[in-house]
Amino acid sequence: MTIAQVSLRDGMMKLPGEAGEKGTLLGSRCGNCGERFFVIREICESCQSTSLEDIQLSATGSLYAFSVMYYPPPPPYRGPDPFVPFGIGWVELPEGLLVYLPLTESNPRKLQVGMKMDLTFGVFTEDEQGNDIIVPLFAPRQEE
Amino acid sequence: MSGIVIAGVGMHPFGRYPDKTPEKMSLHAIQAALEDSGLSYPDIELVLCGKVVYKKEGEGIDLMMKLGMTGVPIYQINAMCATGGAMLKLAADAITSGSCEVVLVYGFDKHQGMFQDLGEQWQNELGMKASPIAFATVAQRYMHEHGATEEDFARVAVKAHRNGARNPNALFRNEITVEDVLNSPMVAYPLHLYNFCTPDDGAAAAIVCSERAAQKLGIREPIRIASTVMQTASYPPPVLEPANQYSVDLTGGPGTPVVTLAAEKAYQAAGIGPQDIDICEVQDTDSGHELVHIEQLGLCEKGEAYRLLRQGVFDIDGRLPVNPSGGIQCKGEPPGASGLGQICEIVWQLRGEAGSRQVSRDVRNGLCQVFGWNHVAAVTILQKMKGDDSQ
Structure with missing residues (x-):
């Protein structure tokens, strides 16, 4: 049996390809007012236009704010059991969009506002069919 | 804006009351507010009942019937954690519109743990x-x-x-x-x-009325809703x-x-x-x-x-x-x-x-x-x- 990889949510990301194509975050740009959104939308929150076009977002950014959760959230939380603390953050993309996503790093001492972040993809859990559910995460950039 | 006052308030202490029904807590708060205002339930021309998480659907209306069937219109309101302020706004608007002069607003809840299902499913699944x-x-x-x-x-x-x-x-x-x-x-x-x-349990109530009604009804110390x-x-x-x-x-x-x-x-x-x-x-x-x-x-x-x-x-x-x-x-x-x-x-x-x-x-x-x-x-x-x- 092959394990398929499925997105956590439709309209949120393009998964990395088997041939090495990079995955990206997906969003919308309003054809009327130009506002941009992470995750594909049907209605513009700014001007209520329904003329939205799909866009791909940058895969790098800088950390704007973060936290680390030390207690298990209530259902429908589907993270690891037993619970493992996890980090989340607002990341500012170079095109001027802030997005809120999980982080690979859960030690607040290793997180700092302004640090460079890179988009990555990870297996979060599996669905009822045993497929891997993939989530986008931001990782602090590794020093080269 | 003005011309609207709070005629009386009452609270059931907030805390953990596993053996106490919301009805008991609400009646405590409502009766305290009525007593504080010097009014009685038949003076009330509109009731707004706030609850956010408590699961019994008709609870707000059910318990008002226990206070007496006066025919008063009763609405259950939910504006999440802003419910209390939202109800005061509705009460003030109802009085300003001229449709009534004395309104009871009360809210109660029994709340345990975090909210479970706010936002989108994927965000909750991720925590x-x-x-x-x-x-x-x-x-x-x-x-x-x-x-x-x-x-x-x-x-x-x-x-x-x-x-x-x-x-x-x-x-x-x-x-x-x-x-x-x-x-x-x-x-x-x-x-x-x-x-x-x-998150815990409790109830609170306020009687809201027009300044004119407050004078007519002899409210001892009205507080203006500016x-x-x-x-x-x-x-x-x-x-x-x-x-x-x-x-x-x-x-x-x-x-x-x-x-x-x-x-x-x-x-x-x-x-x-x-x-x-x-x-x-x-x-x-x-x-x-x-x-x-x-x-x-x-x-x-x-x-x-x-x-x-x-x-x-x-x-x-x-x-x-x-x-x-x-x-x-x-x-x-x-x-x-x-x-x-x-x-x-x-x-x-x-x-x-x-x-x-x-x-x-x-x-x-x-x-x-x-x-x-x-x-x-x-x-x-x-x-x-x-x-x-x-x-």
């Missing part, structure tokens, strides 16, 4: 919308921008407990130290367990607090927090400014948001609240007492009732009836602010009428 972590990111950024520390957030909780210890309606009535807060478990960086409000505003988020979203919960386009410039939008309208309608506020109850879901809300209300400059807190400005004997009740950090938060809990406290403080936590200064203008999912805010400005020439 990103668990209240503590969503609040904590705002606190983290506040530290970064303004130089506040975990100790400052601890000081907010210490002040809350100093006040809560004197409040018979509070769940937590113990004083704590900065060390106690910092030694309590970290829930969501940078906030510790004692930095958060606690203004009341309910507001949801308005585009563009403020940084970190967008209503869509996961993205903000920064190119349009920073948006205005919904609390600020509501406050500006409330000051304008009351004909006063933030400098005229003598005392307030603000939504302190966590110690970070107490500071953020003080600033969003315009009560001080951005980034200044933690410094004023250090100076004691927000203490009961300070220049601007904030959350003299202990806030929901000490009372706990039954979301259907918590907004009216603030109203009760400010009414008591303005009347000078707050007992051992009565503020020492003479206070005339009091502000109540609630903030709820999903970017709903309500701001109410209450005003003492005693010694007021316009009365």
